[in-house]
Amino acid sequence: xxxxxxxxxxxxxxxxDPPDGSPTCVLVALPTxxxxxxxxxxxxxxxxxxxxxxxFWGLIGGVLxxxxxxxxxxxxxxxxVDLGVSFMDTTDTTLINRILSHANVWGEDGNIRFRHSQSGxxxxxxxxxxxxxxxxxxxxxxxxxxxxxxxxxSFSMAxxxxxxxxxxxxxxxxxxxxxxxxxxxxxxxLLDFNKTAAxxxxxxxxxxxxxxxxxxxxxxxxxxQANDPDAMSIMCYxxxxxxxxxxxxxxxxxxxxxxxxxxxxxxYPKDVVPPGPPPPPPVDASGKIAFDLSTKTITAPAxxxxxxxxxxxxxxxxxxxxxxxxxxxxxxxxxxDAIDDADLGGAFxxxxxRVSGVRPPGMEGVxxxxxxxxxxxxxxxxxxxx
Ligand SMILES: [Zn+2]
Numbered sequence: 001x002x003x004x005x006x007x008x009x010x011x012x013x014x015x016x017d018p019p020d021g022s023p024t025c026v027l028v029a030l031p032t033x034x035x036x037x038x039x040x041x042x043x044x045x046x047x048x049x050x051x052x053x054x055x056f057w058g059l060i061g062g063v064l065x066x067x068x069x070x071x072x073x074x075x076x077x078x079x080x081v082d083l084g085v086s087f088m089d090t091t092d093t094t095l096i097n098r099i100l101s102h103a104n105v106w107g108e109d110g111n112i113r114f115r116h117s118q119s120g121x122x123x124x125x126x127x128x129x130x131x132x133x134x135x136x137x138x139x140x141x142x143x144x145x146x147x148x149x150x151x152x153x154s155f156s157m158a159x160x161x162x163x164x165x166x167x168x169x170x171x172x173x174x175x176x177x178x179x180x181x182x183x184x185x186x187x188x189x190l191l192d193f194n195k196t197a198a199x200x201x202x203x204x205x206x207x208x209x210x211x212x213x214x215x216x217x218x219x220x221x222x223x224x225q226a227n228d229p230d231a232m233s234i235m236c237y238x239x240x241x242x243x244x245x246x247x248x249x250x251x252x253x254x255x256x257x258x259x260x261x262x263x264x265x266x267x268y269p270k271d272v273v274p275p276g277p278p279p280p281p282p283v284d285a286s287g288k289i290a291f292d293l294s295t296k297t298i299t300a301p302a303x304x305x306x307x308x309x310x311x312x313x314x315x316x317x318x319x320x321x322x323x324x325x326x327x328x329x330x331x332x333x334x335x336x337d338a339i340d341d342a343d344l345g346g347a348f349x350x351x352x353x354r355v356s357g358v359r360p361p362g363m364e365g366v367x368x369x370x371x372x373x374x375x376x377x378x379x380x381x382x383x384x385x386x
Contacts, residue, residue: 075137084117137177
């Protein structure tokens with residue numbers, strides 16, 4: 001838990017300091033080794049990507065005791081995150097909805113939904129005077145249901161919007177299993193331990209041990225994804241020039257940045273939506289147009305007009321320019337027959353005025369642009385028909 005004192009009793013903040021009066025965040029570990037080992041086993045069950053990578057095992061070339069292994073394990077949820085959030089000390093739906101709206105910003109790019117749960121949510125929010133803190137991802141499942149898993153000290157409707165962005169989004173990032181970005185070794189390397197310890201003692205009353213654990217302990221292999229360290233991440237602390245070797249501040253995150261959004265989209269990818277509208281039902285007709293994909297030769301009645309809607313995975317040919325109903329019906333049927341003959345059967349459908357289709361299975365080896373050019377050649381012929 002935070003050892004944080006309020007910061008407003010201190011010297012004026014530099015631009016890189018957290019705003020006056022705000023405690024900084026502490027990521028909370030499970031209390032006992034037994035808890036940590038059990039949670040690590042559950043983490044790998046829920047999401048196999050939580051396990052340390054094969055490359056890592058190759059590096060250490062051996063076996064680790066369970067306690068150490070637990071520390072190396074990621075804590076992300078399964079591919080789709082749909083979590084209940086309960087509030088332990090408020091029923092104010094205006095406040096609850098405001099907090100959830102910021103939590104759900106993660107869902108703009110990831111497959112994530114935090115929904116209000118009257119009780120028993122996997123995430124349990126309190127506003128105790130113990131700072132800002134959260135457990136990491138599925139570690140929350142190890143916490144007794146009468147205890148909070150995430151704390152937003154004193155958050156109310158009077159709290160500025162900028163703090164909702166900076167703090168609520170950050171804490172729910174932890175709830176999603178994202179650790180502190182400043183614990184990437186590349187960012188730790190910019191910090192001077194003694195200067196940082198002095199600064200965090202001054203600002204928040206932290207002990208050197210807390211500074212070591214919360215800032216200087218490098219992330220484990222299971223917690224790092226293959227992205228570059230990001231000093232603007234919402235998961236990165238702000239450090240003033242008083243903390244760094246160079247004297248330059250580390251900006252830290254005030255909101256999700258583009259790299260955070262890209263990252264969450266990779267860790268929790270959105271469901272793939274099938275492309276294009278559903279094709280219309282086929283209409284039976286008779287007639288014959290012959291074409292051969294391999295030689296790109298076409299045999300068709302003269303003078304039919306067709307226009308493709310767009311090039312791409314989904315194509316649509318407008319036959320409405322063919323005034324004669326009988327010829328139009330035959331044109332569509334003949335296209336369909338020809339496609340069947342070319343082993344593309346069932347892919348193209350006719351609804352009276354339009355032939356539409358999607359790229360069928362088995363056409364992966366056919367150049368799609370060539371195929372559309374081929375269809376265009378058919379249009380040219382149709383356009384001459386009366
Ligand atoms: Zn944090």
